[in-house]
Amino acid sequence: MTKELVLKRNKYGINLILDKDTPFPKLLEAITEKFKETGTFFKDAKMAVSFEGRELTPEEEQRILDVITANSSIQIVCIMENGTALEEKMKARIEAREAEAANSYPYMEAENAGADFYKGNLRSGQVLESYSSITLIGDVNPGAKIISQGNIVILGSLKGNAHAGATGDSGCFIFALEMKPIQLQIGEYIAKSPDKEKGGRGLRKRESTAANAYSPQIATAKEGTICIEPVTRGRLNNLF
Numbered sequence: 001m002t003k004e005l006v007l008k009r010n011k012y013g014i015n016l017i018l019d020k021d022t023p024f025p026k027l028l029e030a031i032t033e034k035f036k037e038t039g040t041f042f043k044d045a046k047m048a049v050s051f052e053g054r055e056l057t058p059e060e061e062q063r064i065l066d067v068i069t070a071n072s073s074i075q076i077v078c079i080m081e082n083g084t085a086l087e088e089k090m091k092a093r094i095e096a097r098e099a100e101a102a103n104s105y106p107y108m109e110a111e112n113a114g115a116d117f118y119k120g121n122l123r124s125g126q127v128l129e130s131y132s133s134i135t136l137i138g139d140v141n142p143g144a145k146i147i148s149q150g151n152i153v154i155l156g157s158l159k160g161n162a163h164a165g166a167t168g169d170s171g172c173f174i175f176a177l178e179m180k181p182i183q184l185q186i187g188e189y190i191a192k193s194p195d196k197e198k199g200g201r202g203l204r205k206r207e208s209t210a211a212n213a214y215s216p217q218i219a220t221a222k223e224g225t226i227c228i229e230p231v232t233r234g235r236l237n238n239l240f
Contacts, residue, residue: 013048078120
């Protein structure tokens with residue numbers, strides 16, 4: 001086990017414990033060697049990554065992610081918080097947020113029972129995929145994409161791309177606490193935000209005012225158009 005790096009894995013992803021005194025170029029070399037050795041063990045796993053032991057700038061985090069993906073077949077879906085007892089801490093936080101969401105939107109609980117749950121922000125270039133419905137506790141930033149064969153629930157901001165009903169189910173929905181996507185797709189229907197649209201259908205927003213610009217919203221496919229509406233109890237009753 002090298003002094004520069006300790007790698008631990010749990011069911012939520014990989015935790016990299018980094019030596020705080022090692023020069024960053026030498027640290028990158030150690031990470032390169034470690035994932036060359038263990039990359040085949042992880043195969044094509046979709047995993048989250050967390051960092052512990054030293055403070056990293058966003059640029060350093062990105063360089064580490066680039067090294068991991070270049071030297072293994074791991075698909076990194078997000079960066080999680082660091083700290084001790086990571087698995088237990090993340091499990092407790094996810095369960096707490098699930099309970100909070102269920103209390104606020106009880107009809108979503110039944111629809112998403114057994115769905116995939118992920119905690120962390122998706123950065124530019126990252127893609128998170130699910131074979132069922134998915135709930136993301138975090139943000140989807142510009143340049144990132146979330147894809148689900150079922151519904152998508154984002155307990156955060158959607159500012160990138162989202163594709164629900166990826167196998168062609170146009171009856172799925174996309175929910176976000178803040179809805180500012182670059183592109184949405186539900187089943188076979190695709191729409192872009194008005195400032196990105198260069199012809200064709202754009203996103204249709206109902207009651208889009210300053211008062212509800214940052215309120216929870218839901219996107220569904222209607223009459224060949226993707227429509228975004230504020231979330232209300234009546235809207236959820238109609239949906240389910």
